[in-house]
Amino acid sequence: xxxxxxxVVIGLEVHAQLNTASKIFSGAxxxxxxxxxxxxxxxxxxxxxxxxxxxxxxVERAIRFGLxxxxxxxxxxxxxxxNYFYPDLPKGYQISQxxxxxxxxxxxxxxxxxxxxxxxxxxxxxxxxxxxxxGKSLHEDFHGMSGIDLNRAxxxxxxxxxEPDMSSSAEAVAYxxxxxxxxxxxxxxxxxxxxxxxxxxxNVSVRRPGGxxxxxxxxxxxxxxxxxxxxIDYEIQWQIETLEDGGRIQQATVLFDPDxxxxxxxxxxxxxHDYRYFPDPDLLPLVIDEAWIKRVRDEMxxxxxxxxxxxxxxxxxxxxxxxxLTASKEMATFYQATVNAAGATLAKPCANWVxxxxxxxLNKAExxxxxxxxxxxxxxxxxxxxxxxxxxxxxxxxxxxALWNGECATADEVIEKQGLKQVTDSGxxxxxxxxxxxxxxxxxxxxxxxxxKAFNALVGQVMKASRGKANPTQVNDLLKRxxxx
Amino acid sequence: xxxDQDQIKHIARLARIELSPGETxxxxxxxxxxxxxxxxxxxxxxxxxxxxxxPQDVSQRLRQDAVSETDRHEAFQRIAPQTExxxxxxxxxxx
Numbered sequence: 001x002x003x004x005x006x007x008v009v010i011g012l013e014v015h016a017q018l019n020t021a022s023k024i025f026s027g028a029x030x031x032x033x034x035x036x037x038x039x040x041x042x043x044x045x046x047x048x049x050x051x052x053x054x055x056x057x058x059v060e061r062a063i064r065f066g067l068x069x070x071x072x073x074x075x076x077x078x079x080x081x082x083n084y085f086y087p088d089l090p091k092g093y094q095i096s097q098x099x100x101x102x103x104x105x106x107x108x109x110x111x112x113x114x115x116x117x118x119x120x121x122x123x124x125x126x127x128x129x130x131x132x133x134x135g136k137s138l139h140e141d142f143h144g145m146s147g148i149d150l151n152r153a154x155x156x157x158x159x160x161x162x163e164p165d166m167s168s169s170a171e172a173v174a175y176x177x178x179x180x181x182x183x184x185x186x187x188x189x190x191x192x193x194x195x196x197x198x199x200x201x202x203n204v205s206v207r208r209p210g211g212x213x214x215x216x217x218x219x220x221x222x223x224x225x226x227x228x229x230x231x232i233d234y235e236i237q238w239q240i241e242t243l244e245d246g247g248r249i250q251q252a253t254v255l256f257d258p259d260x261x262x263x264x265x266x267x268x269x270x271x272x273h274d275y276r277y278f279p280d281p282d283l284l285p286l287v288i289d290e291a292w293i294k295r296v297r298d299e300m301x302x303x304x305x306x307x308x309x310x311x312x313x314x315x316x317x318x319x320x321x322x323x324x325l326t327a328s329k330e331m332a333t334f335y336q337a338t339v340n341a342a343g344a345t346l347a348k349p350c351a352n353w354v355x356x357x358x359x360x361x362l363n364k365a366e367x368x369x370x371x372x373x374x375x376x377x378x379x380x381x382x383x384x385x386x387x388x389x390x391x392x393x394x395x396x397x398x399x400x401x402a403l404w405n406g407e408c409a410t411a412d413e414v415i416e417k418q419g420l421k422q423v424t425d426s427g428x429x430x431x432x433x434x435x436x437x438x439x440x441x442x443x444x445x446x447x448x449x450x451x452x453k454a455f456n457a458l459v460g461q462v463m464k465a466s467r468g469k470a471n472p473t474q475v476n477d478l479l480k481r482x483x484x485x
Numbered sequence: 486x487x488x489d490q491d492q493i494k495h496i497a498r499l500a501r502i503e504l505s506p507g508e509t510x511x512x513x514x515x516x517x518x519x520x521x522x523x524x525x526x527x528x529x530x531x532x533x534x535x536x537x538x539x540p541q542d543v544s545q546r547l548r549q550d551a552v553s554e555t556d557r558h559e560a561f562q563r564i565a566p567q568t569e570x571x572x573x574x575x576x577x578x579x580x
């Protein structure tokens with residue numbers, strides 16, 4: 001059997017927890033990690049007689065998302081009850097949106113693969129709707145009972161539903177990563193996957209190319225990109241093997257077990273929930289007028305796609321560099337601040353330093369960019385001194401280390417204190433060259449007898465004698481002239 | 486449209502309502518009565534009328550995003566049948 005005989009169809013549902021201070025329908029806090037039920041108000045635990053009141057902050061975040069993906073923000077949307085029984089859902093229904101969601105349509109562009117095989121793809125979104133999260137059930141043994149913590153009940157979620165536009169686990173992961181970066185970029189979700197702020201469900205089916213759609217199975221609650229990839233790959237393989245062995249796929253909800261790397265059935269269609277949605281009589285239609293949308297649009301930050309294009313046209317960066325620098329808001333903000341301080345003519349060396357030495361050093365020290373010991377203005381100061389030939393790239397690394405260790409406040413201070421200023425006075429460089437030539441007659445003879453390598457050894461000696469401060473280009477030129485003469 | 490016995494049992498199970506064999510018949514009659522009412526209403530010509538999701542033609546009032554609730558779980562849990570370490574305890578549920 002072969003994967004190429006089959007076409008894979010994947011759609012994703014992402015639950016993004018909105019980073020509001022209070023819950024979607026009550027004034028209880030949404031902070032993570034509180035004592036059990038300390039943040040479950042009368043509304044959240046569904047005491048009789050309480051009424052939900054919609055959080056303006058949650059709606060505003062949904063509008064922001066809709067604008068970011070070029071979707072239609074519905075002037076009128078409706079909340080509905082999704083009915084099912086589970087102890088962590090005390091009302092017996094979840095307030096969600098069904099027929100008229102707040103965000104309709106939209107699309108995002110994903111980049112898949114690397115190098116020559118990299119390609120772009122447009123993924124259409126079906127909708128994004130507001131809903132409340134459920135509580136948590138703890139199944140550890142409480143004398144044969146389950147413990148219920150309703151702190152999470154009522155936390156605002158934006159459920160983002162894609163069209164079944166993806167055809168591999170790589171595309172699904174690229175889409176999820178792009179969405180993850182976007183919700184953080186527009187500051188509607190903290191994106192913390194360990195705490196469950198960003199959770200993915202994947203609908204997977206396979207079919208013969210051009211044939212009718214296969215039956216799909218839904219993999220629930222994937223909370224890391226690695227699990228998303230593993231779960232989809234396993235599921236695709238399992239479906240193809242089942243079909244090629246003459247079996248049939250039954251519509252089902254499955255769970256991924258990270259330990260075994262397998263998916264297993266949670267519930268089949270027969271006992272699938274019948275949610276009996278209907279408009280929630282406790283909530284009136286949500287009306288969003290043009291003025292509100294305009295206000296939100298005016299306050300939107302520059303979006304990653306627009307910024308990427310600008311980096312290419314305004315700063316002359318390659319698409320690859322521009323893509324890397326706009327992969328996260330932290331990176332883009334840091335880079336933009338560096339260029340602002342160093343000047344646009346140094347945009348390219350700024351990019352090299354942010355993506356190169358700085359990124360490597362942060363990675364090694366396991367520090368996030370927003371906690372970088374070297375600030376954007378410090379890095380800009382460093383790049384500026386390379387730009388005006390005060391220091392070479394090699395010396396700049398020394399200066400960078402000094403800034404990283406907090407030895408000085410600015411690159412200029414490091415250069416001054418450690419006497420690292422590049423020597424560009426040709427008289428001074430010639431004097432060093434003369435000394436080196438006198439002390440290295442053997443290399444000189446080797447070079448004159450045709451050994452090119454001896455030249456590099458001499459350059460090395462001159463640089464060493466100048467403690468790395470001689471301008472390398474000048475050293476090369478002057479040395480060539482001396483040896484020829 | 487009218488319902489049959491199996492549908493009544495299905496709806497009852499979804500709603501977690503226990504119906505004894507003697508109750509299914511009368512419940513079926515009552516629900517079918519409701520359907521008859523709905524059928525009457527569906528006979529009304531509503532061409533060009535936008536469906537409403539609420540009987541009142543007003544829009545949702547919004548709250549500012551601010552925390553206004555304090556921790557009242559001890560008071561709330563006084564009426565719970567069983568609690569432990571701040572958690573509500575319920576018969577074990579594992580899917």
